[in-house]
Amino acid sequence: MSPAAPTLTSAWRRDWPKHLLILSFILIELFPLYMMFQVSFKDNATFIRQPWLPANPLAWHWENWSFAFHLILPYIANTVFVAVTGTVCSLFLAILGAYFFARHKLPFSGLLWAAFLALMLMPGVVNITPLFMLLKSLKLLNTLWALVLVGIAGGQVFNIFVLRNFIEDLPRDLFEAAEMDGASHLQQVINIVIPMSGPIIGTLAILSFLGMWNDFLLPLIVLRDQDLFTLGVGLIYLDGEYVKQWGQIMAAYFVASIPLIVVFLFTMRLFVRGLSAGAIKG
Amino acid sequence: MAASLSRQKLLREWKLYLFVLPSLALVLTFAYFPAASAVYHSFFEWAGGDTKQLIGWDNFRRAAHDQVLIEAFFTVSVLIVFNLFKMIPSILLAVLIHRLRSDRWQYVYRVLLVVPMIVPGLVTLFIWKFFFDPNLGVLNGLLDFTGLKGGLVWLDQALGWGVFYANVPIGWLSQPELILPSLFLWGFPWIGAVGVLIFLAGLQSIGQDVYEAAELDGVGPLGKFLYIELPLILTQVRLMLVLLIVGTLGGYGLQLQLLNEYGGPGGRGMVPGLWMYNRAFYAGEFGYACAIGMILFAFILVLTFVNNRYVRIEK
Numbered sequence: 001m002s003p004a005a006p007t008l009t010s011a012w013r014r015d016w017p018k019h020l021l022i023l024s025f026i027l028i029e030l031f032p033l034y035m036m037f038q039v040s041f042k043d044n045a046t047f048i049r050q051p052w053l054p055a056n057p058l059a060w061h062w063e064n065w066s067f068a069f070h071l072i073l074p075y076i077a078n079t080v081f082v083a084v085t086g087t088v089c090s091l092f093l094a095i096l097g098a099y100f101f102a103r104h105k106l107p108f109s110g111l112l113w114a115a116f117l118a119l120m121l122m123p124g125v126v127n128i129t130p131l132f133m134l135l136k137s138l139k140l141l142n143t144l145w146a147l148v149l150v151g152i153a154g155g156q157v158f159n160i161f162v163l164r165n166f167i168e169d170l171p172r173d174l175f176e177a178a179e180m181d182g183a184s185h186l187q188q189v190i191n192i193v194i195p196m197s198g199p200i201i202g203t204l205a206i207l208s209f210l211g212m213w214n215d216f217l218l219p220l221i222v223l224r225d226q227d228l229f230t231l232g233v234g235l236i237y238l239d240g241e242y243v244k245q246w247g248q249i250m251a252a253y254f255v256a257s258i259p260l261i262v263v264f265l266f267t268m269r270l271f272v273r274g275l276s277a278g279a280i281k282g
Numbered sequence: 283m284a285a286s287l288s289r290q291k292l293l294r295e296w297k298l299y300l301f302v303l304p305s306l307a308l309v310l311t312f313a314y315f316p317a318a319s320a321v322y323h324s325f326f327e328w329a330g331g332d333t334k335q336l337i338g339w340d341n342f343r344r345a346a347h348d349q350v351l352i353e354a355f356f357t358v359s360v361l362i363v364f365n366l367f368k369m370i371p372s373i374l375l376a377v378l379i380h381r382l383r384s385d386r387w388q389y390v391y392r393v394l395l396v397v398p399m400i401v402p403g404l405v406t407l408f409i410w411k412f413f414f415d416p417n418l419g420v421l422n423g424l425l426d427f428t429g430l431k432g433g434l435v436w437l438d439q440a441l442g443w444g445v446f447y448a449n450v451p452i453g454w455l456s457q458p459e460l461i462l463p464s465l466f467l468w469g470f471p472w473i474g475a476v477g478v479l480i481f482l483a484g485l486q487s488i489g490q491d492v493y494e495a496a497e498l499d500g501v502g503p504l505g506k507f508l509y510i511e512l513p514l515i516l517t518q519v520r521l522m523l524v525l526l527i528v529g530t531l532g533g534y535g536l537q538l539q540l541l542n543e544y545g546g547p548g549g550r551g552m553v554p555g556l557w558m559y560n561r562a563f564y565a566g567e568f569g570y571a572c573a574i575g576m577i578l579f580a581f582i583l584v585l586t587f588v589n590n591r592y593v594r595i596e597k
Binding site: 033 | 291295298304305308309312314315316317319320330375378379381391393396397402404409420471532535538555559563568578579583
């Protein structure tokens with residue numbers, strides 16, 4: 001540690017203009033978060049009097065937060081259900097699919113691969129009209145399962161694409177040895193593929209979780225009952241109210257972010273590393 | 283010989299098809315079927331019910347003369363140009379972080395970059411909507427506070443815009459002339475954490491020795507960027523470029539939430555995707571919406587091919 005200390009300070013001395021620039025970028029980037037946090041403790045009157053600085057902690061309006069919790073918690077529960085079920089199923093199916101393409105060249109596998117790849121050219125948003133009609137005829141409108149199913153289907157192409165390349169790079173000997181021991185394909189997936197592709201699965205899981213968590217276009221046309229609202233739709237309805245208590249709204253926004261804060265606390269390292277190195281090489 | 287071999291293999295390994303079956307079934311149902319249905323229904327007049335009427339190319343003829351749609355395509359091209367500008371800060375930030383000598387600080391900044399991602403995208407959007415609010419909004423507050431508003435009013439008088447007035451709060455999202463500038467301003471300073479991390483991954487391959495050699499040759503900071511860093515992240519820049527263009531062209535969530543289903547006052551924020559959404563879910567013209575979707579799809583497809591042809595992404 002001791003030889004590192006002097007270089008650290010000299011690095012600081014030479015790099016301070018860069019640090020200053022980076023910090024100013026990041027501070028502006030974090031400014032909305034700061035506003036969200038400090039406004040969440042104010043009522044409208046306090047906010048109009050003093051928009052910039054946080055209010056005196058003794059005068060904080062905690063009731064904004066309790067209001068937000070009561071309002072948002074059911075939405076969060078629905079969203080967690082959709083995002084977790086969707087992510088787990090999506091990845092499991094994608095691993096199976098990727099294994100099929102990566103390990104064996106069976107008849108039609110080239111054709112099937114082309115069928116998957118062609119979807120990469122197809123932008124999902126353009127399909128929203130017929131998708132709505134399809135869900136209607138499947139009687140899936142106004143259900144959370146519609147979001148789960150569409151979410152799983154939407155993630156298949158990208159996930160299979162990334163995982164296939166990854167599985168192909170795993171050492172062949174492992175699979176051959178397992179086959180000698182009479183392992184079935186499912187056993188090979190569970191005992192070889194899944195343990196060996198931890199980081200890539202983690203990165204893909206985060207990306208697909210984030211995607212489903214942040215989606216609001218599909219929920220907006222699928223969900224009607226307030227009990228079923230996911231975060232996206234819930235927040236849109238909150239935004240549509242006429243008399244706005246900004247403190248309550250900001251508290252609601254903050255509560256809506258809490259689950260992601262938890263996810264990020266556990267996966268920060270994986271995310272920063274995985275995204276920087278593995279996932280994008282594809 | 284080969285055929286019999288693969289048949290043998292088929293007999294032995296047929297169970298493996300079960301592995302790909304669920305994915306395939308889902309993709310066929312929720313991606314291919316809607317796409318085919320969109321093509322089919324774009325030739326119908328269809329209100330979403332059981333009755334529909336075949337009208338041939340009428341939907342497309344209507345689209346060709348639909349003034350809203352044509353303006354929407356113009357607006358979306360402007361937005362694409364905006365978004366190209368908005369890539370610059372991410373590239374600069376990635377280069378700045380990469381040039382730091384301390385690995386520890388590099389990591390700290392990366393983590394700080396990821397922090398804003400904990401906020402759901404929609405929340406970021408609504409916070410910006412709140413920033414744009416004429417009376418309580420942060421943006422107007424900031425302009426008043428710093429006195430920049432006076433400058434804007436002065437500019438307005440000098441150039442005759444008729445947009446900014448001294449005692450009237452600026453309606454960023456309610457004055458038609460300000461819709462596009464607001465869509466540009468949105469998300470300042472336009473740093474995408476994912477983008478920066480991807481650029482950093484590209485920069486990682488540059489060793490410290492390259493910089494030292496460049497310094498010995500007297501290459502300045504700008505030279506280093508142009509000759510060392512930019513060529514190395516060109517792949518990543520292209521990748522982001524493609525994603526961005528396709529995303530902007532087909533996207534409409536931003537406009538729907540920041541403005542409304544008509545693209546805000548005067549329809550200045552109307553984009554093709556939003557017009558499709560509007561026709562389908564507000565006017566009930568599902569057939570016409572499918573046709574707009576097809577046109578949009580054609581544009582995206584052409585752009586993707588151009589990208590693949592002229593902008594190669596090496597793995």
